[in-house]
Amino acid sequence: MSERRAAEIALSKLKDGDREALAVIYNCYGRMIFSVALGITENYTDAEDVLQETMIETVKYAHSYKEGTNPKAWVLAMARHSAIDLVRRRKNHLSLEDSAVESLESEETLGSLAPEIMDLLKKLDEDERQIIILRIYAELPFKDVAKAMDISVFAAQKRYQRALKKLKSISGGDFG
Amino acid sequence: MNKKEIKRILSGFDRVDMPNKDKILSSCPNAEEKASVRKGTGKRNALILAVAVAALLALVGCAAEVKEYNDAVTFFEEYSLSTDNLSRSEIKKVYRDIITEQFALEQTAVVILDQVKGYVVGVSVPSSEELKKVWDDLTVSNDGPYSWYYLDNEIEEEGIIRSGEMMFFKIIDCEVIWENKIPLRDGYVEDYVLFKKGKYVAVYGVYSPSARGSKNCGFIELFDAESGESLWRKIFDDYRHFSVSAVLPSEEGLVAFCRGDLENFVFVKLDLSGDIIHKNVTEIGNKGIWNVANFEDGYIMQLGSYQQNEKLVKVSDEGEISDGFSYSSEDTAYFITDMMEYGGKLYLSAYAVPKNGREIVSGHGEIVSVLDEIIDMYMIEIGEHPDAGFGLYAENLTEKLRENYTAVLLVCDSESGRPSEFYSIEGSVCGELSINEDGEMLWETEYISDSYYSPATSSFSIGGACHVYRHTFDKKGDLISSEKTGEVTDFRR
Structure with a gap:
């Protein structure tokens, strides 16, 4: 409870203009936001940008947080959108400036920071990665995963199952 | 690789060094972290505030439950929360509010079955010889x-x-x-x-x-x-x-x-x-939990009460409820008695009862229209009309019951959980779904063969005997056979 309740209280205070509450949100979910961002962008610097962007948006949109809903899910939905935007912007940017490719390769990537995670996630497509990270790492219930990804709960469950089956079939092991 | 292994691998995220917190927060509009002395972490301070807020919550009347109270006190102690100025029930309320999520069952989708494609399965009316021995053959099934x-x-x-x-x-x-x-x-x-x-x-x-x-x-x-x-x-x-x-x-x-x-x-x-x-x-x-079945990587659960018809909800592998729906049609009420996942689809064994302009609840409510007719007949003075009386009406009663009941097997899509087609059998109520040794799905239905009116019985008003039919479906979901099993079960409403 404690983390969720603390975050709910903090968001409520943030709505009332108490900026100190942002530190509480960071303490509760900063690690989770950064990790989800790293899983999507595969790049440390980009994930750092996403973390910063998400904290800014938390301040900006605190008034729209609906009391009683899952604060972690609310924050991670923003983080996910921010990360996807950044990845897409980066792709467009790289297509115009080949020299940027070299600099990207020299930055800290998910592959260099957490090779075992990279080995796991590279087996999945973009949606499946996000579902696995949000469901298993962030431990979001399916209804919140669905909201974060703008899909139905049934679609979220179906893709989750597909992702798990893919991991099982590639690893050749017995799932469960 | 199992879920635990995936979780272990993803926990590697936690070992990656985080960016500098002050740098992140200082860039946010008006975001400052005061260097004031705190008793614990910011999280704990917020929790202490949460208790103060909770102390203002309206009390919910609930009986003093020693175990729940002890759990609540343990929880408060674990998080160094003060229970000062909180009553016993306030402590329990705060604890329950915290650990219990609410699910609004009103948020359910109503699936309209009038547009669903259906197939009628025929069964034979029992012969007079079969009817003579139906009450001898009646057994309590195990x-x-x-x-x-x-x-x-x-x-x-x-x-x-x-x-x-x-x-x-x-x-x-x-x-x-x-x-x-x-x-x-x-x-x-x-x-x-x-x-x-x-x-x-x-x-x-x-x-x-x-x-x-x-x-x-x-x-x-x-x-x-x-x-x-x-x-x-x-x-x-x-x-x-x-x-x-x-x-x-x-x-x-x-x-x-x-x-x-x-x-x-x-x-x-x-x-x-x-x-x-x-x-x-x-x-x-x-709401009572009437039925549960495996579905996808979670479950589907039937909730209902005798004041309201049932709803189906999906339950995740972690026990979270999502998406509810109930089945309805303009003229017909559906009552689900069993459910099973098979061949990637969800099968719901149900029976349908005509609404006749009123809302029907399960049990005695299903036979209201039949009872209305019995009462109409009863009102005819015995002796005034040659057709009056219970004896003769018993012959018509079975016919009326068969008109009132249709067994239905709903075949539901695995992606949406909504029915895409159904099989129906007139004059029948439904039984169980199971799998035979060959991996084929069996659906048992009970055809109303004979009946009687029992106004003096407290637990039911109409009793009867049903012949059991077994319908076999192959792994593609096609009906491959229907046979009378020879078993007879009882009918009571």
């Missing part, structure tokens, strides 16, 4: 080689008679293979489930631990299916009223679908040793 009975060993406790304990036994070809006592009084067995390829049998139900009967506890007892040895007994006493409504096997052991205090859905996972490995509580209001 679902399998396991059953239970209640001992007569009543005792007196605190001046109150307590009912006998329960016996669970295995029987094959009328021979008792083993029996074992469940030493719990004032209780009942809800049902049992076989799992791990018939190696274990788990029995579950409810009992009252004290003579005063002020508390009901749930229980699950695991037996070795071969020897009958009791391996463990798990008692659930979290609430004043706790019932274990359904139990299904799972990868780790068992999953129990329970009700707490008639308003909470309590989802409990146990391992093979009987230890609880996961629990989730959702407030659903006063």
